[in-house]
Amino acid sequence: MISVSLRGFPWGLFGIGLLFALLLTSLVVMGDAAQNQARFEQLFLWLLVFHVAVLVVLGGLIVYQLVRMAVQYRRGVPGSRLTLRLVAVFMLVAVLPVSVVYYFSFKFLNEGVDAWFDVRVESALEDALELSRSSLDLRVRQLATETQELMSDLEGVSEGLVPLALNDYRRQVGAQELTLVGSNNRIIASSTDSPIRRLPTPPGSDILMRVRPEQPYSRLEPQSDGSLIIRVVATTSSRRPGSENRILQGIYPVDPRMSALSLRVQDAFADYREFAYLRGPMIQGFVFTLSLALAISLMAALWAGLLVARRMVRPISDLVQGTRMVAQGDYSTRLAVQRADELGFLVQSFNTMTRTLNEARDEAERNRRLLDAERAYLESVLQHLRSGVLALDGSLRLRTANAAASEILECDLQGARTRVMSEVGDECPLVAQFFEAISDALVSQETEWSRQVVVFTRSGRKVLMTRAVWLPTSGSSRGLHAIVFDDMTEFLKAQRDAAWGEVARRLAHEIKNPLTPIQLSAERLSRRLGKVLEGADREVLDRATGTIVQQVEAMKTLVNAFRDYAQAPQLERASVDMNQLIRDVCELYLDQDGRSRVGVTLDAGLPRIHGDAGRLRQLLHNLIKNALEAGEGHEDMEVHVTTAYLDDPAGPHIELRVTDTGPGIKPEFLERIFEPYTTDKPRGTGLGLAVAQKIVEEHGGMIECHNAESGQGGAVFRIRIPVEHGPVVHEEPE
Template sequence: MAATAVKRFGRGLWPMLLLFALLLVSLSFMSDATHNSERFGRMYSWLLLTNAAGLLILLGLIGRNLYWLIRQVRAGAPGARLTSRMVWMFVILAVAPVSVVYYFSLQFLQRGIDTWFDVEIENSLESALELSQSAFDVRMRDRLRTTEQLAGELTEVPSPLAPLSLFDLRVRSGAVELTLLSHNGRIIASSGLESTSIVPDRPGDAVLLQLRRGASYVGLDPSGDGGLHIRAVVPVPLATPTSEQRILQALYPIPERLSTQADEVQAAYARYRELAYLRKPLKYSYTLTLSVVLVLSLLSAVWAGFYAARKLVAPIRNIAEGTRAVADGDYSRRLPSTSDDELGFLVRSFNMMTRRLAMARDHARRSQLEVEGQRTYLETLLGSLSSGVISLSPDQRIRTVNTAAETILGIPLKRSAGEPLQALVTAHPFLEPLQEAIERHREASGGPHWTDQLSLFGPNGRQVLICRGARLPGDGVRPGGQVLVLDDVTALIQAQRDAAWGEVARRLAHEIKNPLTPIQLSAERLRRKYLPGMEASEGEVLDRATHTIIHQVESMKEMVNAFSDYARAPQLELRPLALNELVAEIAELYRGMHPNVELELALDPAEPWTEADPNRLRQLLHNLIKNAHEAIGTEQPGQIRLETRCRVEDDTPYADLWVCDNGPGFRAEVSEQLFEPYVTTKTKGTGLGLAIVKKIVEEHGGQLQAGNRDDGGAYVRVQLRQVPRPQATA
């Protein structure tokens, strides 16, 4: 509370005006005291201390304001620098003229006081005083002689008759009062003009003592009416030696004008001597008073500068703070309007602006809430869909992704919201077919809707996706783009294919496999029954015909068995499997089978492990190696390379199995249908080898690729998910 009161006192106007008034009154008393030596000695020190205390209080308040201003400037408070510039401007404007006035006033004061004590003036006052004293001395000597003459006339007058003689002598001499006294001061007779005065004015003991010594007395003494009169006291000559010694006192009036002039001369001379004595203290007091006035003026100007600067800058500081609050999002700030000038108009305009901004913000907030509600509804709707939904901007940036899309593709797509699709494809290369389909249909400029089937190999293994795209209309506020709908049909296609080929296998077993055994038995019976009894030429024909029948029946049985193997869906027995050991085991079975074919192994030292059915993978390797042998042939040297590799893609480890040969490779016309049944490039074969391989790979969730090598020959790559090496048991 005390600090707040001091702060208000230092910044309030009326308390400071009261302090200024008290200081001015004190200075007025100081100035008045310098003109009176008695008051100067009694009051000047206290007035000086009072003014010094007031100036110290004012200086302390100004120091507090200056400290506050420095803190505001260092803190970067709004309006602090402008306040400091205005304060400096007030100080400079006040110091410059006041300093000039103070300098010349001080010079004028010093020289003016010196002129008061000029030598000629002092001589003139002394001469005037001596002149007045000389005039009084002449007049008193005349009155003394007159009194002596009157005393001589009273020599023969006896004391009883003295009153009559005194009256005549008084009238003739012009005296105010004549008194005849004995030598011891006893009044014998008296005559005077004032009837009211009963007792005559007796001379003092000192005068009587002087007369006893034989000397007369004459001097100026004050009268009862406040003026002066000449007192002359002389002894009366003795008529006889034995006569009583008597004394005559005469009081002569002095003209009032002469008395007044004499008093004025005496007072002026005394005043001059007093001022001459106080010459240096007077100059010091006037200089000190003028300096106090100067300091008071300067401090008042400084305080007025602070006060005026705060008053002028306060609206600007309020506007700056309000602007900062608006920049921080606080639109409820209202500034106080204390004037009707341009600054007041600016404050009112600012308040109107903040009200409108608050209304606009509230409207935008309501609109945002509505948009958020719609978005929440849309996200809930998209989240409940089993199809993946991805929306793209016109510049191919990801906007919206639902949970089903992340589940289908197996990657966190929502983290990539706002990023270009190209960046997502760069991070996840298996999405390149999706990007190519989008670019292809966008450049085709067909209808607003399109559909495409994609084959991806990602974290979820090989997937077949149905991708549907639609263009989004744009407007002036929100641009268009397109939306993608993804459906994983891998399991559906696999189920349809398995069902179709299962039906084919059953039909083949029913329609073809059942008659084959009777045909073969009949041909063998014909050979045993008729061949031994026939002639050589006829037996040769029968032998060739029955042999052809039996051979073709065996071929048809093999074909039907192959179809049965393809259509059959055996129960997989998955377990961790060392891929290098399995490849090495199968490779040993084929070493030396064809002398002209070299079998080479390139196994990864990391020893990849996968989770698979060993029997189905053995069947896969048998089919691939057999196909490679058949492609190379037996007429020219060849090479088959079996290779395993470990790799990581999208933070997912994979184990790859490569089977390469240097045969003629795949023909271009069948490159797109290599894994379909009945597709083969050999003169002999069922066309089911690679189809069975693909089926085995799909059963294990892998992906199969095949193509021609750049240096000649063909390759088949099997991609399987890699699993950690199992811990050895004790």
């Protein structure tokens, strides 16, 4: 908790506040100290050091911030350019007033300090000093003269009386001390006004060097107690040969008032001279201090500007960063709201926007998944529909097609999505036929329609029951054609087969019954009347009854065929070897030369099937007989039977092909070739192929017929019968 609260503490603002408080305090203290010399002297140095330290610290901070800003600018960190611009503005705003203040302060200092020094004051001080000097010099000269006279008076006084004489003279001239010194600085006698006996101080060597007979040395001397004395040293040339030269030193006090006044004048003059002398350095010092203070102000402003700029720009840079994240698709971006102003409101609005976007995206994602699921479901339903389904847009461009549509129209429609159907029709003939048949309804955009469309293929025609609706897009002229079609060919064929079966059953029932009495009646007529009639009448009778009997037999045959066709299957299933069955059947089709008229190509791996061998034999007979009859009149007519075992997605089955090299099947018969009475042969019942199809269907197989692809005529019957087990190799192929 503590660390969190410390991290959240605005250290930058606290630092700025502290720094400015210290600077303000230092300025107040400096201003107050300026009014008090002693405090100024005491604090100035520390304040100076403090300001220099602050300057150094600020300089370091600014350099750090600038380097950091430069690095961020180079890296293109969001907000760095704005920060740089703000800092430049802050600097400009800070530098201009500081420069003005500096210029005028500098000018004021130079001119103001010069104004402190007045020529008249200096002259007056010099005059006062000169006056003091003159006054004191007068006294010094006077005392020098008196001391010289005393020295002359002492010339003839013996050493024994000298102390008394000195004492008298001292009182007489008001001296503080009189000392008579002989050769080698020997003190002969001394007199002092001090009650404390003190050893007199003989004149120094520098003084003695300056003393000449009748030319006393005198000077004014300050004392350690702040008073002034006048020292006079006088000598005379000895008048008596052999006697030593004597030197008299007199120390005279200066009148205390005179002394105090003179010293005060001298101190004032010295102070003024020193002050004037230090004018230049003082101005430099002031300028230095001013420069320091302004530099600190400028750098503090700059530093504050940097911090404020960073603080101001931080929400903006956060927003830029957040916007980038949103642009990259990250809608979970949330920015911390740290301010209660307009920028804070902006950040809050950004967060609201991203939250709304996130929710919208989630909703869209959910909808998309839902749509995907629905589409997948629809696709699945469409793919498993046995009806063909197509969806076309208004410009007849394919949008959707299912597998059944591709199968029925014998074209890869699922790979032709987004293509215009006319283009697809160029590659797929059935598609072209189909759309040619329904294009008028599509173009007119009929709301709902249905029609039966017939298309022709190699294996015959296809009847497509087609229904369509036009689904317009609301608020738009565009829409969608939804087309559903079914291949009704097999259904219609089955309907016809069922109808023919019923017809056959009724014919068998209704026609066969009267045939026997008709035949018996005709035979009875022939027997009874044959005995009565003779000659031509007998011949007419025989011919008529013979015709009746013959036609009745033909009708019986026809009725039996119908019966067989309509009869419900009574299969006797057993394991059948189709290869062997084919060989047995083909044995029956030997020509006069003993050659088989039917060629075979048998798959040795053909498995046995579970079927009725008799019915299958009839199947083969019907197909081979049909082929041979179709090829009558063709010398090179050949019939060929092949077998093969196939294992495809539809399951394992055997394939039996009966091909011929005859004229082939007329296209108009191709569709109805397995229907009863569909034949172009002059003889025959027209039921052979119908029965063959029936037998195949009884065995769960299928039969189809088409003309040979070679284009040289001939028909191909293809039968597929499922097997329950895999291939069994039991014989070498022939």
